[in-house]
Amino acid sequence: MPAIGSRRAPTKGDQREQALLDAARVVLREKSIGQVTIDELAGAAGIARSGFYFYFESKQALLAALCDKAIGQTDVDMGDWLASDGLDRAALREGLMLSLKRWKVEGRWLREFFLAPDPGPEVLEMRDRLVTNGCTMFRNRIERDARAGRTVHGSPALLATMAIHLRLTTFADAFANPNAYAEDELVDTLTDAILRLVYGITPTVPRPELP
Amino acid sequence: MPAIGSRRAPTKGDQREQALLDAARVVLREKSIGQVTIDELAGAAGIARSGFYFYFESKQALLAALCDKAIGQTDVDMGDWLASDGLDRAALREGLMLSLKRWKVEGRWLREFFLAPDPGPEVLEMRDRLVTNGCTMFRNRIERDARAGRTVHGSPALLATMAIHLRLTTFADAFANPNAYAEDELVDTLTDAILRLVYGITPTVPRPELP
DNA sequence: TTTGGTTTTCGACACAGTGTTGAGAATGAT
DNA sequence: ATCATTCTCAACACTGTGTCGAAAACCAAA
Numbered sequence A, B: 001m002p003a004i005g006s007r008r009a010p011t012k013g014d015q016r017e018q019a020l021l022d023a024a025r026v027v028l029r030e031k032s033i034g035q036v037t038i039d040e041l042a043g044a045a046g047i048a049r050s051g052f053y054f055y056f057e058s059k060q061a062l063l064a065a066l067c068d069k070a071i072g073q074t075d076v077d078m079g080d081w082l083a084s085d086g087l088d089r090a091a092l093r094e095g096l097m098l099s100l101k102r103w104k105v106e107g108r109w110l111r112e113f114f115l116a117p118d119p120g121p122e123v124l125e126m127r128d129r130l131v132t133n134g135c136t137m138f139r140n141r142i143e144r145d146a147r148a149g150r151t152v153h154g155s156p157a158l159l160a161t162m163a164i165h166l167r168l169t170t171f172a173d174a175f176a177n178p179n180a181y182a183e184d185e186l187v188d189t190l191t192d193a194i195l196r197l198v199y200g201i202t203p204t205v206p207r208p209e210l211p
Numbered sequence C: 001t002t003t004g005g006t007t008t009t010c011g012a013c014a015c016a017g018t019g020t021t022g023a024g025a026a027t028g029a030t
Numbered sequence D: 001a002t003c004a005t006t007c008t009c010a011a012c013a014c015t016g017t018g019t020c021g022a023a024a025a026c027c028a029a030a
Helices: A012-030 A038-044 A049-055 A059-083 A089-115 A121-147 A156-176 A183-199 B012-030 B038-044 B049-055 B059-083 B089-115 B121-147 B156-176 B183-199
Strands: none
Touching: A012 A038, A012 A049, A012 A059, A012 A089, A038 A049, A038 A059, A059 A089, A059 A121, A089 A121, A089 A156, A089 A183, A121 A156, A156 A183, A156 B156, A156 B183, A183 B156, A183 B183, B012 B038, B012 B049, B012 B059, B012 B089, B038 B049, B038 B059, B059 B089, B059 B121, B089 B121, B089 B156, B089 B183, B121 B156, B156 B183
16 A cells, blocks of 8 residues: 555556456446445456455445545535635536536445445544535635625524535435436526525526426 | 234234334334344344244335334424415424424434435335325425415425425434534524525524514 | 565455244134 | 134355455565
């Protein structure tokens, strides 16, 4: 295992670890983490089952490693909006749309990572870190707006949690029923929902007709 | 197993089945369904592990039976609001408060039932039925309001799903962090959040007093 | 190219939990 | 008291997890 920031060439082991992650990303697109066996995961990366344990403590640990990277990406997706202030519907919408696209591909295991009922300790720790981090960024933005005099309808911490969860479940739902709603309608509704939720405001921007 | 509506006295088997459900309700307050073994569940009801299978196909099936009843209760909780129309903040708040109290007790397995990543077929079917049912009731109310001329900010189906999920995750969160927020603050915020989400309106009524 | 320490691989083992079966015991209606 | 039905459980077969240590592969220094 290379130290973080190590500059040495990737050893055979480093490649194998990557192969395991790549293989998992593919396999987990079809099956849930509970349905996949370690044997299958190892096999997909071309090693024996017992070899798996050289790289990861468990299936869960691999899942955590997978999500760590993906969530970083989601944070980047939302970066513009988080950095802006006021309503900035366009930035929010853009961020949500990017995230949605990511979720449509990697939704299954993102969902499992966040919603799994009994994660191992490592997963639990990382999950807490990621969720807390996400909520905090949201919350900071809300508090910033509140300080700037904008009306905010509740405790920023609670609102941030709600907004994060609203996004999470809406995406999870979009993944589960990919054809239930048009992407644009979904993102538009979610964007406005978050804005209404937090700021109590529905933008007057003209939108495609509503029922 | 007695036919539905059967009037005959409960046999020993009926009692055993009930004992199993009761025992599970207690055991599952402390551990997740994944952490509990069938052996433990059976033992808590005073029978051998293999005897368990006479009553339920699997752990999941028992969980489903447990939730079927609990969800019926939640629907009753929300009944007043679902039957009313217009904003009726008081009824909504009351329903949410009742549900919250239920979640604080039975949250762990309710959460697992709804959020479990790979439910067996029976669970899946029942879950779909219950979720769909819940969403439909919510949705009907929204559509009723829309027809009555009240502004509604998106497709009723989507809004209903969002509202249901918002409630679900907020309660799940409240269960996971029981001391993070005061009950009243949480319910007030959630009540208003749902009203803003669906109708884009924040009641101007002073809180927590109601008109 | 040999050497020797480090990294990687994997067969074999121990174990925990699930689900099935069939023989027998308990139950309760007649 | 009889006897079909309902209930119980020990024993078995199976799947998947995690550990261990011996062997193989790797790679840098001599």
